[in-house]
Amino acid sequence: MEIIIQPTPEAATTIAARVLARLIREKPAATLGLATGGTMGPLYRELVALKLDWSRLTTFNLDEYVGISPQHPQSYHHFMWENLFRHVNVSITNVNIPDGLAKDVPAACESYERKISSAGGIDLQLLGIGTHGHIGFNEPTSSLASRTRIKTLTPQTLRDNARFFASESEVPHHVITMGIGTILESRHCVLLAFGKKKARAIAEAAEGPITAMHPASALQLHSKVTVVLDEAAASELKMQDYYRWVYEQKPDWQKI
Numbered sequence: 001m002e003i004i005i006q007p008t009p010e011a012a013t014t015i016a017a018r019v020l021a022r023l024i025r026e027k028p029a030a031t032l033g034l035a036t037g038g039t040m041g042p043l044y045r046e047l048v049a050l051k052l053d054w055s056r057l058t059t060f061n062l063d064e065y066v067g068i069s070p071q072h073p074q075s076y077h078h079f080m081w082e083n084l085f086r087h088v089n090v091s092i093t094n095v096n097i098p099d100g101l102a103k104d105v106p107a108a109c110e111s112y113e114r115k116i117s118s119a120g121g122i123d124l125q126l127l128g129i130g131t132h133g134h135i136g137f138n139e140p141t142s143s144l145a146s147r148t149r150i151k152t153l154t155p156q157t158l159r160d161n162a163r164f165f166a167s168e169s170e171v172p173h174h175v176i177t178m179g180i181g182t183i184l185e186s187r188h189c190v191l192l193a194f195g196k197k198k199a200r201a202i203a204e205a206a207e208g209p210i211t212a213m214h215p216a217s218a219l220q221l222h223s224k225v226t227v228v229l230d231e232a233a234a235s236e237l238k239m240q241d242y243y244r245w246v247y248e249q250k251p252d253w254q255k256i
């Protein structure tokens with residue numbers, strides 16, 4: 001796991017945008033795994049400003065709420081169109097987001113997995129992290145081998161996400177999310193976290209035991225993970241000085 005610590009969320013976002021931009025330039029028909037949430041908005045703004053060619057890219061989003069329509073202002077469909085897709089030349093037929101209104105949820109989840117496989121797997125998966133360590137909506141106790149499926153949100157996530165809704169009671173209780181097993185099959189995971197409220201989750205993900213109680217800790221099993229943090233999110237890492245030193249010592253050919 002490579003841990004990159006930057007002074008501010010803005011500087012960390014720029015690093016993540018460069019990682020994505022490099023892939024998009026080197027592999028114009030790449031498959032991207034995309035995420036939503038407060039952390040991703042500024043990243044998408046930077047990507048849009050880079051005016052990259054999205055015409056041959058395929059995208060798969062991590063998750064969606066069950067029971068709300070794509071037009072709902074808090075749906076992840078809506079988030080993606082407002083924050084990214086309507087500003088770039090992506091082909092609508094190459095955009096994949098779980099269907100929160102699917103009548104047959106298990107069949108829709110299986111079909112989502114098949115589509116990822118048919119696209120050749122995900123080249124780069126963007127990830128945020130929940131305050132209790134979720135990636136996607138894989139809440140604590142999610143199987144580390146899980147695939148795309150329905151999940152029930154924890155009270156912690158309902159509280160965390162209430163800020164996007166008029167009240168906590170409006171946050172849907174169910175979601176469709178790629179599984180931890182699905183995420184671990186992507187070729188590169190790029191996780192972003194900013195702010196003190198993410199510091200404990202990051203320390204447990206990078207330096208704690210691998211456990212279903214902290215789903216992001218499963219990333220320790222992946223051979224290519226880049227974690228991009230601001231100072232506050234890095235503040236509980238025991239090895240933070242080492243990570244800074246490693247980043248400063250990088251040979252030129254490895255620099256981002």
Ligand code: PGA
Pocket residue numbers: 036037038039040127128129130131134135136
């Ligand atoms: P946030 O969400 O970017 O809004 O903090 C991250 C997550 O829950 O994965």
